[in-house]
Amino acid sequence: MALSPLTILVLIATIFLPSIAVARDFVVGDDHGWTEGFDYSTWTADKTFQVGDVLVFKYVVGEHNVIKVNGTAFRSCTVPPESEVLTTGNDRIVLATPGRKWYICGVTGHCNAGQKLFITVQAQTLPPTLPPAPAPSPFQDGPGFDGWVPKKLLTIFH
Ligand SMILES: [Cu+2]
Numbered sequence: 001m002a003l004s005p006l007t008i009l010v011l012i013a014t015i016f017l018p019s020i021a022v023a024r025d026f027v028v029g030d031d032h033g034w035t036e037g038f039d040y041s042t043w044t045a046d047k048t049f050q051v052g053d054v055l056v057f058k059y060v061v062g063e064h065n066v067i068k069v070n071g072t073a074f075r076s077c078t079v080p081p082e083s084e085v086l087t088t089g090n091d092r093i094v095l096a097t098p099g100r101k102w103y104i105c106g107v108t109g110h111c112n113a114g115q116k117l118f119i120t121v122q123a124q125t126l127p128p129t130l131p132p133a134p135a136p137s138p139f140q141d142g143p144g145f146d147g148w149v150p151k152k153l154l155t156i157f158h
Helices: 005-020 040-045 071-076 148-157
Strands: 025-027 054-058 066-069 090-094 099-104 116-122
Touching: 040 116, 066 090, 071 099
Parallel strands: 025 054
Antiparallel strands: 054 090, 066 099, 099 116
Protein backbone atom coordinates (compact mmCIF):
# COMPACT_ATOMS: atom_id res chain seq x y z
CA MET A 1 0.00 0.00 0.00
CA ALA A 2 1.43 3.36 -1.02
CA LEU A 3 1.40 6.22 1.44
CA SER A 4 0.41 9.64 0.14
CA PRO A 5 2.90 12.46 0.76
CA LEU A 6 0.39 14.02 3.14
CA THR A 7 0.17 10.85 5.20
CA ILE A 8 3.94 10.69 5.41
CA LEU A 9 4.09 14.34 6.54
CA VAL A 10 1.53 13.68 9.26
CA LEU A 11 3.48 10.63 10.38
CA ILE A 12 6.72 12.60 10.56
CA ALA A 13 5.04 15.39 12.48
CA THR A 14 3.52 12.93 14.91
CA ILE A 15 6.89 11.34 15.55
CA PHE A 16 8.98 14.47 15.87
CA LEU A 17 6.69 17.19 17.22
CA PRO A 18 6.80 16.04 20.85
CA SER A 19 10.58 16.07 20.77
CA ILE A 20 10.83 19.68 19.62
CA ALA A 21 8.54 20.99 22.32
CA VAL A 22 9.64 24.45 23.41
CA ALA A 23 11.55 24.59 26.68
CA ARG A 24 9.50 26.13 29.44
CA ASP A 25 10.35 28.46 32.32
CA PHE A 26 9.00 27.38 35.71
CA VAL A 27 8.89 30.15 38.28
CA VAL A 28 9.38 28.10 41.44
CA GLY A 29 6.38 28.63 43.72
CA ASP A 30 4.69 30.78 41.07
CA ASP A 31 3.53 34.02 42.74
CA HIS A 32 4.90 32.92 46.11
CA GLY A 33 8.39 32.68 44.69
CA TRP A 34 11.21 31.02 46.62
CA THR A 35 10.44 31.35 50.31
CA GLU A 36 10.02 29.42 53.53
CA GLY A 37 6.62 28.23 54.67
CA PHE A 38 5.51 27.18 51.19
CA ASP A 39 4.79 23.58 50.22
CA TYR A 40 6.92 22.94 47.15
CA SER A 41 6.03 19.26 46.99
CA THR A 42 2.42 20.27 46.36
CA TRP A 43 3.61 22.83 43.82
CA THR A 44 5.50 20.18 41.82
CA ALA A 45 2.72 17.58 42.05
CA ASP A 46 0.94 18.59 38.84
CA LYS A 47 4.04 19.52 36.87
CA THR A 48 6.29 17.63 34.51
CA PHE A 49 9.85 18.82 34.10
CA GLN A 50 11.84 18.02 30.99
CA VAL A 51 15.43 18.43 29.98
CA GLY A 52 15.77 21.95 28.58
CA ASP A 53 13.20 23.45 30.93
CA VAL A 54 14.33 26.22 33.25
CA LEU A 55 13.71 26.70 36.97
CA VAL A 56 13.52 30.34 37.99
CA PHE A 57 14.02 31.04 41.69
CA LYS A 58 12.66 34.48 42.59
CA TYR A 59 13.28 36.06 45.99
CA VAL A 60 14.50 39.25 47.64
CA VAL A 61 18.29 39.41 47.36
CA GLY A 62 19.89 38.75 50.72
CA GLU A 63 16.85 37.03 52.23
CA HIS A 64 17.32 33.67 50.55
CA ASN A 65 19.61 31.75 48.25
CA VAL A 66 19.58 28.60 46.15
CA ILE A 67 21.86 25.61 46.56
CA LYS A 68 21.73 22.43 44.53
CA VAL A 69 22.27 19.47 46.83
CA ASN A 70 21.99 15.70 46.82
CA GLY A 71 19.16 13.68 48.32
CA THR A 72 20.92 13.16 51.63
CA ALA A 73 21.61 16.86 52.16
CA PHE A 74 18.07 17.60 51.07
CA ARG A 75 16.56 15.32 53.70
CA SER A 76 18.78 16.59 56.50
CA CYS A 77 18.74 20.23 55.34
CA THR A 78 22.50 20.52 55.47
CA VAL A 79 24.63 22.58 53.12
CA PRO A 80 27.58 20.53 51.88
CA PRO A 81 30.94 22.32 51.97
CA GLU A 82 31.99 23.89 48.67
CA SER A 83 28.42 24.16 47.51
CA GLU A 84 27.74 26.67 44.78
CA VAL A 85 25.35 29.25 46.20
CA LEU A 86 23.11 31.24 43.87
CA THR A 87 22.21 34.66 45.23
CA THR A 88 20.89 36.89 42.44
CA GLY A 89 17.23 36.80 43.50
CA ASN A 90 16.37 35.70 39.98
CA ASP A 91 18.36 32.51 39.58
CA ARG A 92 17.77 30.56 36.41
CA ILE A 93 18.73 26.91 36.41
CA VAL A 94 18.58 25.06 33.12
CA LEU A 95 17.61 21.44 33.65
CA ALA A 96 20.38 19.97 31.53
CA THR A 97 20.15 16.32 32.51
CA PRO A 98 17.34 13.93 33.39
CA GLY A 99 16.95 12.52 36.88
CA ARG A 100 16.21 13.69 40.37
CA LYS A 101 17.24 17.19 41.47
CA TRP A 102 17.21 18.74 44.92
CA TYR A 103 17.45 22.41 45.82
CA ILE A 104 17.41 24.09 49.23
CA CYS A 105 17.80 27.54 50.70
CA GLY A 106 21.03 27.78 52.68
CA VAL A 107 19.85 30.45 55.10
CA THR A 108 19.70 28.97 58.58
CA GLY A 109 16.34 27.42 59.34
CA HIS A 110 14.75 28.07 55.96
CA CYS A 111 15.13 24.56 54.56
CA ASN A 112 13.63 23.11 57.72
CA ALA A 113 10.79 25.59 57.31
CA GLY A 114 9.97 24.06 53.94
CA GLN A 115 12.21 26.01 51.58
CA LYS A 116 13.31 22.93 49.68
CA LEU A 117 12.46 21.70 46.22
CA PHE A 118 12.65 18.18 44.82
CA ILE A 119 11.90 17.47 41.19
CA THR A 120 12.38 14.67 38.70
CA VAL A 121 13.47 15.75 35.23
CA GLN A 122 12.26 13.65 32.32
CA ALA A 123 14.57 12.93 29.41
CA GLN A 124 13.78 14.69 26.20
CA THR A 125 14.01 12.83 22.91
CA LEU A 126 16.31 15.40 21.35
CA PRO A 127 18.12 17.38 24.04
CA PRO A 128 18.50 20.97 22.82
CA THR A 129 22.02 21.07 24.21
CA LEU A 130 23.29 18.58 21.61
CA PRO A 131 24.93 20.01 18.50
CA PRO A 132 22.73 19.63 15.44
CA ALA A 133 23.04 16.09 14.14
CA PRO A 134 22.42 15.05 10.54
CA ALA A 135 18.67 14.84 10.07
CA PRO A 136 17.64 11.26 10.73
CA SER A 137 15.73 9.56 7.97
CA PRO A 138 12.11 9.17 8.97
CA PHE A 139 12.24 5.64 7.61
CA GLN A 140 14.97 4.48 9.93
CA ASP A 141 15.32 4.57 13.68
CA GLY A 142 12.78 6.48 15.68
CA PRO A 143 13.55 9.42 17.94
CA GLY A 144 15.78 8.66 20.84
CA PHE A 145 18.08 6.32 18.98
CA ASP A 146 19.96 8.70 16.71
CA GLY A 147 23.59 8.79 17.70
CA TRP A 148 23.25 5.62 19.71
CA VAL A 149 22.32 3.29 16.86
CA PRO A 150 25.10 4.31 14.45
CA LYS A 151 27.69 3.87 17.22
CA LYS A 152 26.23 0.49 18.04
CA LEU A 153 26.35 -0.49 14.38
CA LEU A 154 29.95 0.66 14.08
CA THR A 155 30.81 -1.55 17.00
CA ILE A 156 29.12 -4.50 15.37
CA PHE A 157 30.67 -4.09 11.94
CA HIS A 158 34.20 -3.28 13.05
CU1 LIG B 1 15.53 31.14 52.49
